[in-house]
Amino acid sequence: MVQAELTIANAQGIHLGPANRIANLADRFDSKIHFKTEYMDVNAKSIINLISGTFHQGDKVTCVCEGPDEREALKAMERILSGDLEEKEE
Numbered sequence: 001m002v003q004a005e006l007t008i009a010n011a012q013g014i015h016l017g018p019a020n021r022i023a024n025l026a027d028r029f030d031s032k033i034h035f036k037t038e039y040m041d042v043n044a045k046s047i048i049n050l051i052s053g054t055f056h057q058g059d060k061v062t063c064v065c066e067g068p069d070e071r072e073a074l075k076a077m078e079r080i081l082s083g084d085l086e087e088k089e090e
Helices: 016-026 047-052 070-081
Strands: 002-007 032-036 041-043 060-066
Touching (some): 041 047, 060 070
Antiparallel strands (some): 032 041, 032 060
16 A cells, blocks of 8 residues: 555546546556545546535645555546646637
8 A cells, every 4th residue: 555645637527527537547546545634535537526526726635545556546536636737618
């Protein structure tokens, strides 16, 4: 098991679009991936769980990854949560 405290960087927090992107990325890994706060434990592979977490910009979560590719999963979650999760119109 590996874990790290991460900060939600996205200006609009985690709503449907960002939750979809996070869950799709998390699904690529065999490891279990959870975002934990003082009040909840959210499965990062579940869009519904991510939305129900009502995460806002600046919120800190402990990302816990457990499984065969846990280190890679944690790095991927660090990258995605530190970036802008909004879709850009081209």
